[in-house]
Amino acid sequence: MFLHKLRPLILTAVLLFMLLPEAASANGGPLHYPAEGYGRLELDDQSQVSLVREKVVFTFRDIERYKSHAEVTVQYELHNTSDSAKDLEVLFVTPVSEAFMVSEGNNEINAIMDPNVKTVNWQNTQVKNTVTDPVSGKELRLSNYSSEIGPAQGARFPLSFEPNETKNIVINYIENGGMYNKGVITTIFSHLYYLTPAAFWEGEPHVELEIRLSEPGALLHSNLAMEQTDSKTFKAVFNELPSKDWYFSYTYPKRLLYPTNIEKDHNLLVLGTVAALTVIAAALALFFRKSFLFTISAFGIFAFTVYYISKMGGYPFNAIFVGFVDFVVGVGLLICDILIRRTIRRRREMTKTM
Structure with a gap:
């Protein structure tokens, strides 16, 4: 009798349970x-x-x-x-x-x-x-x-x-x-x-x-x-x-000449280019016996160096190292210019005496 009365409640509870969201x-x-x-x-x-x-x-x-x-x-x-x-x-x-x-x-x-x-x-x-x-x-x-x-x-x-x-x-x-x-x-x-x-x-x-x-x-x-x-x-x-x-x-690449952002690789490639351009400019000046060809080229090569050697060593040494490289390249170009002028002058004098 007691179970018979509980049956509707049990059925209701089961239905409610089935309707609950998972x-x-x-x-x-x-x-x-x-x-x-x-x-x-x-x-x-x-x-x-x-x-x-x-x-x-x-x-x-x-x-x-x-x-x-x-x-x-x-x-x-x-x-x-x-x-x-x-x-x-x-x-x-x-x-x-x-x-x-x-x-x-x-x-x-x-x-x-x-x-x-x-x-x-x-x-x-x-x-x-x-x-x-x-x-x-x-x-x-x-x-x-x-x-x-x-x-x-x-x-x-x-x-x-x-x-x-x-x-x-x-x-x-x-x-x-x-x-x-x-x-x-x-x-x-x-x-x-x-x-x-x-x-x-x-x-x-x-x-x-x-x-x-x-x-x-x-x-x-x-x-x-x-x-x-x-x-x-x-x-x-x-x-x-x-x-x-x-x-x-x-x-955002800036002042990169070559396809690398690696500081060491890029700077070595730039310095190698500086050396190659210097040799070419010197050869042309000596071949044509026109020292101004190297002088003009030297200004361009130095500007090229200053622009593309923009970072070296990182903070706080960047300004020191970059400035030092610019100085060395500038002095090197100046020495080359002096030597080329002397060589051309000596060749001209030798030509006159012959």
């Missing part, structure tokens, strides 16, 4: 929550939520001497592939960033920053202890950079899906990026974006990457092939998620 979480891919004492999150590849499209845009407004601030905009199109409602908590992994904001349409979504993201089945294994010179394509080692894998940063925010619903989420933040100014003529700036956590979403997304620089004239290196669409914009489109994180570096 719980899941995500990090560019979904998450499981282990026990609190375990302290790590596990990315879930069975979330039944697919990433349809991901567009990442780095916009640079201006460049400081030692910083490169990027305004990063990430557009996610997510689709709930199941017939059940879902409540997700998304964990967006990013390098050091600030001004983090998440929105859906005109509505801002509350995000909580997590300065020490720990996951079981994903980690930022691609630690960059090198930077690529965009001019020469040569990798430069960051000698003072630790090779240990440090924790990534992230932000958590909730999302709720109706059955088979598609959502468009926009994430905005500012990234300061990296800077390399050791042994190079022009400063190299670098940036990193974690693409690989998105592999835990279902499906193969359409991925668009875009870089909008503040000024024309930059040279860019990207580990993912990109096409330059105008003087300040680079783009890449993929029909599936790349298998590695996105890393790019750029510089």
Whole structure:
């Protein structure tokens, strides 16, 4: 009798349980929550939520001497592939960033920053202890950079899906990026974006990457092939998620004669050119017995040296070393000019006596 009275209540409870939304979480891919004492999150590849499209845009407004601030905009199109409602908590992994904001349409979504993201089945294994010179394509080692894998940063925010619903989420933040100014003529700036956590979403997304620089004239290196669409914009489109994180570096080459930004290599090539031009000018002056040919050439060679030897040794020795090289080249040209004048004069005197 008692069980007969409870039967309607039991049926009601079962129906309510079936109607409750499924719980899941995500990090560019979904998450499981282990026990609190375990302290790590596990990315879930069975979330039944697919990433349809991901567009990442780095916009640079201006460049400081030692910083490169990027305004990063990430557009996610997510689709709930199941017939059940879902409540997700998304964990967006990013390098050091600030001004983090998440929105859906005109509505801002509350995000909580997590300065020490720990996951079981994903980690930022691609630690960059090198930077690529965009001019020469040569990798430069960051000698003072630790090779240990440090924790990534992230932000958590909730999302709720109706059955088979598609959502468009926009994430905005500012990234300061990296800077390399050791042994190079022009400063190299670098940036990193974690693409690989998105592999835990279902499906193969359409991925668009875009870089909008503040000024024309930059040279860019990207580990993912990109096409330059105008003087300040680079783009890449993929029909599936790349298998590695996105890393790019750029510089604005100035006073570079040869295709290298490496200080030692470029300066040696310039000095070699100075020596070759000096020999050619001297040979022409001696051949035509016109000393003014070398004198005029010497002024041009000296100006060439001053312009293209713009950096040597770095701060605080740059002005000293560059000035010393200019002085040595100038004195060398002056000595050559004196010797050439004497040689031409002596040859003329010998011709007269014959």
